[in-house]
Amino acid sequence: MSPERFIDLVRAEQESLRRFLLALCGGNAQEADDIAQDALIRAYVASGSFLGLSKFSTWLFRIAYNCYIDNHRKARPEMVGTDAPAALNVRASEETDAAFRYQQLYQALDRLSEKEKAAIVLHYFEDRSIKEIASILQIPQGTVKYHLSTGRNHLKSLLQ
Amino acid sequence: MKNNNDIESFLRENRPQVEDNPAFLLEVRQKMRAVEGIKSEVDRQRDYGRTALVCALVLGMLAGALAMLLAYMYPVDTEAISDGVISAIRLFIDPWKQYLMIPVAVCAVALSVLLGAGGRKTAGI
Numbered sequence: 001m002s003p004e005r006f007i008d009l010v011r012a013e014q015e016s017l018r019r020f021l022l023a024l025c026g027g028n029a030q031e032a033d034d035i036a037q038d039a040l041i042r043a044y045v046a047s048g049s050f051l052g053l054s055k056f057s058t059w060l061f062r063i064a065y066n067c068y069i070d071n072h073r074k075a076r077p078e079m080v081g082t083d084a085p086a087a088l089n090v091r092a093s094e095e096t097d098a099a100f101r102y103q104q105l106y107q108a109l110d111r112l113s114e115k116e117k118a119a120i121v122l123h124y125f126e127d128r129s130i131k132e133i134a135s136i137l138q139i140p141q142g143t144v145k146y147h148l149s150t151g152r153n154h155l156k157s158l159l160q
Numbered sequence: 161m162k163n164n165n166d167i168e169s170f171l172r173e174n175r176p177q178v179e180d181n182p183a184f185l186l187e188v189r190q191k192m193r194a195v196e197g198i199k200s201e202v203d204r205q206r207d208y209g210r211t212a213l214v215c216a217l218v219l220g221m222l223a224g225a226l227a228m229l230l231a232y233m234y235p236v237d238t239e240a241i242s243d244g245v246i247s248a249i250r251l252f253i254d255p256w257k258q259y260l261m262i263p264v265a266v267c268a269v270a271l272s273v274l275l276g277a278g279g280r281k282t283a284g285i
Contacts, residue, residue, distance in 0.1 A: 003189075003192055003196070006192070007185065007188070007189065007192075010185070010188065011185065014184065014185065015178055018178045018181075018184070019175070019176050019177075019178045022176050022178055023176050027176065029178070029179065033181065033184060036184075037184070037187060037188055037191065040188050040191075041188070041191050041192070041195060044192050044195060045195060101174050102174065102176070105170075105171075105174050120171065124168065124171035124172055124175075125171065125172075125175045125176065152164055152167050152168075155167055155171075156166075156167050159167070159170065
């Protein structure tokens, strides 16, 4: 794959990819962007092995998720606090309740298991189908449904 | 939040917003260029190693052929100058002489494989 073609494909996916990682990283935009860059470089190096058996975005998200897991294993991020970077993503001029909702959401997401969190983020923030999520997380579709169900239940109790 | 619809709407309404970052793709491009540089350097080193190996094999075979040619063209009485060493070597090799072509054949196959691999790479296969 030529660098130009790769950049064109990445340009179309970068916002979605960064949002996915931002949610996984509890709102830490710097960490999310670092992982996104790492994932994109890994994808570029491996782009010769992309056979087109799945969509490019699914393949890219799978690499990004694996990068996130590697990064997360190396250093478990701190729990989101009131002054965590999540709050910095909301402009000061915006309503405080929006900032509070983001904080609440990131804190709740951080309490879920990795698979639950990824399934919830991909399904509700990125509108990915169960089949795509299964391909990204490399788990069966039934397991994705299970994680979505348990993730929703956990979030319900956490966001009471 | 009492039911699934509440939590689903809450999640969809609070989708995180990413800030526009023009430097993001620029940094990716820079890193891609660095990767390309590393890849071309690795390829260059591999080509250099392969060329050196092919040269060594070719030179070895040419030197061997030249030595044989000279030996046939200018035969000398080796026994007189080697003090019986060559006779001893000849006697040692004699039972195995039919296998002497095996290492030569192995070198020839290695050479053809290396040249073939180099040719396929040049053709972009």
